[in-house]
Amino acid sequence: MNIAVLIKLVPDLVEELEIDATGTALDTTWLRLIINEVDEHALEQALLLKERGGGDVTVVTAEGDGAEDVLYAAAAKGSDRLIRLRGISFEDAPGNHTLARVFAAVLRDLEPDLVLTGVQAHNDLDGSLGPLLAEEMGMPYVGYLSGVQTEDGVCRVMKEYPGGLAAEMEIALPAVLGIQASEEPPRYLAISRIRQAMKTATIVDREAEQPDTTGAPGVISMFTPEVGEAATMLTGADDEVAARIVEILSEQGLL
Template identity: 30%
Template structure:
């Protein structure tokens, strides 16, 4: 079974900084981690390989430092890793990112399942996975909490607001995974970490992919950020002190009425 996992290296959410000119994330010098949902996706892929055999390849689009995220996935047990990195990819929104990742997946060749985390914690859009599936023209199942492979059929448990759906699907397919006890990420082994540190991760640039330049990076990103600002801090509430509860309620209702809340 050929399995691909799309992962992203994201800034530590307590250290996010924004470029005031381009309105994009500043990643240089900012502590980075593997997107937590993507680690669940890696675990799902590894469990599938453990049961049915095959190969797990992790792929990421990002700056050179994203190799650290890929090496962590290799240390967990992934078999191979690819970094898609080029200045031409800089500033990409979800559409340009998914277009580039889909091109890299086509270059990789055959696959049965593509795994993604349900969303990245820096953007929280949950768009890249489904968009990759659309670019590739394959089926997709999102918010998957658990799954079972029976011969050539995939049975998944998909979470939604009111409970779970049980859905059967055929390969090839893209799966986006939520955080669940079924796919709690394993810890990298010492041997796996040592092997990952010795592994040379190939880097694919724009010239090595079958892509149209105008669809990459900022040029290929129809999403425009008009304004970024820090919300004002909440002020403390007003204390009402009266002799009786009736008097306090009367004052409170007056203030709510003046604020046009009631």
Template identity: 25%
Template sequence: MNIVVLVKQVPDTYSERTLADSDHTLDRASTEAVIDEINERSVEAALQLKEADGGEVTVVCMGPDRATDAIRKALSMGADKAVHLSDEALHGSDAVQTAKALAKAIGTVEGYDLVITGNEASDGRTGAVPAMIADVLGLPVLTHAQELAYSDGTVSVTRATDDGVTKLTAELPALVSVGEKLNDPRYPSFKGIMAAKKKPVETVTLADAGIDPSSVGLANAYTTVTDSAPKPPKSAGEKVEDEGDGGSKIAQYLISQKIV
């Protein structure tokens, strides 16, 4: 089985993330960049399927040049090769543009059977891109997988909802998005890290992937941020001195704030 795994390089969640003053897009250069944690679970899921049934795992990533670090992390875990969609014209692309561009990048991988993604990226949190990619590719999509299995050309997932546990199945080719509870990703071994340096990474531009430059980028995005400001500091709370009427004072405060 040939599996495509989508990975993304994102700002470290432990660092402060800010928007650039120039265009109000995420300032990626001001913070340390790492592979998104959910993508490590995606890679792990693909590797487990490969180890059980054979095949090949291809990493697909959309991002600037330094996103190669995230790609190498996935390769050091055990993925076989990678496709890196990198073009300055992609800067500022919204979720819809990203989904369409990634679908084109996936299309450069011949004979794929299964696409595995994370439910949502930690820097965007739209949670809609996997389903949009599946729609563009015309694939069935199984989302929020907490368990993933494959047998005889069919992929099945289990997910928990407010109404209970749901089991979904689809015939390949298909797309699956995974959640945080799916697995514990492996740590790359020294051998894997060294081997990753020799694994092929194909860098493709918009032209290589057949993407019209006018369909991506900040200038053509369906949504834009027009203004931004830092989160204001927390103001001091109101202290209530209890002189026998503390309860009444608290009640009056809650009423004034329209909490009760």
């Protein structure tokens, strides 16, 4: 089983997000990029499949501050091949139509049986990557998955619906899958193992094809919503805030 995992880097939402002088993009001066959380689940699911049924895992990402760390961490966890696309950077927040085209160009050479990607990223403005990639590759797609099993060339997936309902589906390979959650939480990694991977693993740089960027909307403006206009803010020392919350609960007849 030849499994490819696509990883996107996205702005860390814990940091303050600022809009740049053009008013149409995030200010990248202090922007910290981290791995898209569900892509970490996609990687974990790929490693679980490899451990169960054999095969190899290729991780593909593009440029951006932190891309190397993400790739070395993937190697330390058990990935076999690391590919970084040059000439396209997550700092420029490329659209998924663009990313699907450049990723597809690399994947065609790899001939994967399965392509796993996180079902979405918080900065998707033109749909999620998986379906667009699947169409580029001419493969079927199914997303919102929280389980993947492969046996004798048959792939069974668990698709999540609202309210906790799920559907088991069978998908013909090769296929692209959008992972919501891996069957096990992403494995913990000691820093020492990443350091070790930095010495032993090799990142293969590939030049991205000059991408066709059509398909995404043109941004007119970007703005932050007025947060907390409706909320009454409780301030003061912790015991004062706690006392006020107890008052509110009492007013609701709950205490």
